[in-house]
Amino acid sequence: MEKPTNDLENGGNAEHNLSRRSFLTRGSLAAAGLALAGLAGCSNGQQTQQEAPVADAAPEGDAAAPAINGTLPAAWDVEADVVVVGLGAAGLSAAIAAKLDGVDNVLALEAAPEKDCGGTTRVSGDMLMIPDDVEGAITYQTELNGPYTVEPELMRAWAQGVVDNYDWLTEELDFVLGDATAARPEFPGIAGGESIKTYYVDGICGMSSLWIPLKDLADELDVQISYDSRAMELIYNYETKEVYGVKTEDGRAFKARQGVVLACGGFSGNEEMLQDYMASMGCPKPFALGSPYNRGDGVRMAQQIGAELWHMNSYAASSNTIRAVSPDSRVCNIPYPTGIDYIFVNGEGERFMYEEMRGIQRHGKQKDKGVWPLITIPAGSHMILGGQSGSVDLLGAITYMTWPVIMGGGLSTNQELIDAGIMFKADTIEELAEKLGYPPETLATTLAKYNDAIDAGEPDEFGRGTDVYASNMFNAAAGTDAIVGDEHGTESLAIPAFERQKVEGPFYGIEIALGLLNTQGGAKRDGKSQVLDLAGNPIPRLFSAGEFGSIYAYMYNGGGNISEAVSTGRIAGQGAAALQPWDAA
Numbered sequence: 001m002e003k004p005t006n007d008l009e010n011g012g013n014a015e016h017n018l019s020r021r022s023f024l025t026r027g028s029l030a031a032a033g034l035a036l037a038g039l040a041g042c043s044n045g046q047q048t049q050q051e052a053p054v055a056d057a058a059p060e061g062d063a064a065a066p067a068i069n070g071t072l073p074a075a076w077d078v079e080a081d082v083v084v085v086g087l088g089a090a091g092l093s094a095a096i097a098a099k100l101d102g103v104d105n106v107l108a109l110e111a112a113p114e115k116d117c118g119g120t121t122r123v124s125g126d127m128l129m130i131p132d133d134v135e136g137a138i139t140y141q142t143e144l145n146g147p148y149t150v151e152p153e154l155m156r157a158w159a160q161g162v163v164d165n166y167d168w169l170t171e172e173l174d175f176v177l178g179d180a181t182a183a184r185p186e187f188p189g190i191a192g193g194e195s196i197k198t199y200y201v202d203g204i205c206g207m208s209s210l211w212i213p214l215k216d217l218a219d220e221l222d223v224q225i226s227y228d229s230r231a232m233e234l235i236y237n238y239e240t241k242e243v244y245g246v247k248t249e250d251g252r253a254f255k256a257r258q259g260v261v262l263a264c265g266g267f268s269g270n271e272e273m274l275q276d277y278m279a280s281m282g283c284p285k286p287f288a289l290g291s292p293y294n295r296g297d298g299v300r301m302a303q304q305i306g307a308e309l310w311h312m313n314s315y316a317a318s319s320n321t322i323r324a325v326s327p328d329s330r331v332c333n334i335p336y337p338t339g340i341d342y343i344f345v346n347g348e349g350e351r352f353m354y355e356e357m358r359g360i361q362r363h364g365k366q367k368d369k370g371v372w373p374l375i376t377i378p379a380g381s382h383m384i385l386g387g388q389s390g391s392v393d394l395l396g397a398i399t400y401m402t403w404p405v406i407m408g409g410g411l412s413t414n415q416e417l418i419d420a421g422i423m424f425k426a427d428t429i430e431e432l433a434e435k436l437g438y439p440p441e442t443l444a445t446t447l448a449k450y451n452d453a454i455d456a457g458e459p460d461e462f463g464r465g466t467d468v469y470a471s472n473m474f475n476a477a478a479g480t481d482a483i484v485g486d487e488h489g490t491e492s493l494a495i496p497a498f499e500r501q502k503v504e505g506p507f508y509g510i511e512i513a514l515g516l517l518n519t520q521g522g523a524k525r526d527g528k529s530q531v532l533d534l535a536g537n538p539i540p541r542l543f544s545a546g547e548f549g550s551i552y553a554y555m556y557n558g559g560g561n562i563s564e565a566v567s568t569g570r571i572a573g574q575g576a577a578a579l580q581p582w583d584a585a
Contacts, residue, residue: 071238072235076254079105079254079255081258082094082095083261084109084573085260085263089562090119090546090547091569093545094545094573096214097569098573100172101573103577112228119293120294120547123407124561126201126210128169128210130197131159131162133163134159134163135195137163138156141192148311148554162560162563175213176201176202177200178203183557198559205400229248243256257582261544261572262522263545264298266521267295269294269295273299277521282373289334290517292329298548302549305542307534308523314519314550314554316364316517320344320513320515322417322423322512323422324411324422326422327422335383336396337383337392338392341388341389344383346381352376354460354464382509384503384507385503386501387507390506390507394510396413423509424436424509426506427505465498466497467495467496468494468495469492469493469494517561520550520552543572543576545568547561
């Protein structure tokens with residue numbers, strides 16, 4: 001449908017290129033949010049939820065109402081023009097884009113309470129991967145997708161969208177982007193990689209550096225927010241599938257006159273879905289570095305309406321992580337041992353990997369036999385530390401991201417971890433084994449095998465301590481993204497050789513698991529961010545954005561998820577803004 005170009009002051013949609021500055025100076029804020037005035041909030045993230053007004057039921061026989069019986073609630077609790085589900089970069093970008101394109105009443109439903117809002121974006125590195133060339137981006141990402149093909153028209157729409165992020169963020173939103181130093185590109189040597197650039201807002205890594213200004217701008221534009229509002233069900237026409245609104249877990253019905261945008265993240269906080277979709281990846285019980293409120297609600301709503309799902313087995317992850325809140329919480333952080341007197345053991349008490357492999361992993365994946373599977377950290381694995389590494393705080397490194405760091409409440413010292421029952425300390429390895437649930441003789445045998453090999457000068461069974469070379473690497477020694485060839489050809493030194501150190505008491509033990517940054521799967525969407533049904537047709541008035549249905553099927557460049565969230569959110573918001581209300585007379 002062609003977007004109307006009526007002047008905003010006359011009640012129509014604004015032209016596509018209405019900027020933030022011109023929008024604010026045209027006095028449109030005074031008229032915004034009339035139907036949702038009870039949900040108005042303050043700027044600078046200090047919004048306070050208030051009771052939303054209850055809308056009157058549509059008059060009996062109203063000609064504007066859809067003709068199919070049984071699809072509409074008796075009354076709408078809240079009415080809006082566009083309803084956005086989720087408050088991360090995708091949801092905020094959708095809401096902002098809709099407002100800038102002239103939509104009066106934009107409502108965002110946030111599953112979390114206000115103090116925990118923001119999705120995974122808020123606790124991420126906030127890095128934006130923005131290529132400077134569409135064709136180069138297509139070539140590069142097509143290579144990273146490997147055998148997991150994406151239709152050319154969708155790949156082109158993705159590339160154009162992320163490339164356009166630079167102008168939208170800097171010119172329309174007046175954000176300042178500073179160059180990042182990482183992932184420019186993440187896979188040097190891949191064709192098209194020279195076009196890949198990464199940025200931080202104001203040059204700041206993490207610390208919600210993108211999320212905060214997006215949230216502040218949404219407040220300035222009077223985007224209405226309903227916290228503690230977990231969307232669980234779409235309200236739609238049973239025959240045509242046209243979407244009319246959203247119902248939340250508590251039974252409230254939110255009317256969306258023009259469209260609904262599902263920007264509700266993935267399912268990294270849903271253990272059942274993780275086991276269903278990650279079991280084949282060897283990681284049925286990962287920990288979560290992102291928002292625990294990403295519980296797969298969008299997947300359920302998509303299935304309900306007959307949307308096609310894709311990329312459900314694609315993930316972005318970190319390496320080994322440890323619980324950082326309680327023994328019952330999957331919220332985690334990344335440990336940084338200061339020594340080398342430690343080993344990793346699986347659920348059977350045996351070593352299973354070269355412990356320093358974090359240096360050659362790419363978002364939790366490691367090249368093996370020509371493919372990039374998720375690294376396998378078996379369920380029930382532990383880090384066993386000796387007296388040197390165990391005496392220094394594992395979480396003592398300064399970090400600028402992850403849930404327990406940004407949102408607070410996370411533990412930071414080894415003693416806090418011990419007091420919380422997450423970490424254990426013992427004088428003997430047998431005593432530690434009993435505390436961790438291993439047969440004492442099994443863990444003692446594993447440790448003796450490791451220490452005895454060091455005493456005898458024998459090579460490690462996993463090659464630990466020797467040089468590790470890898471291709472497609474940032475070459476730290478050369479200080480460049482270029483691969484430096486030597487006798488290893490196109491490979492670069494990733495982990496220099498080091499002298500192993502025996503693991504001796506006192507002993508410490510802590511459970512480790514793969515740290516999940518986000519899932520990529522969800523409803524498939526087209527280049528206009530419209531959700532597609534099983535026949536490949538757009539579902540009327542239903543859009544999606546962000547990691548919920550991402551284009552990344554296999555590998556991706558750092559900052560790609562955040563950039564895709566911004567681009568697909570922007571496109572979805574503009575698409576919803578272009579529609580005429582379904583209840584128009």
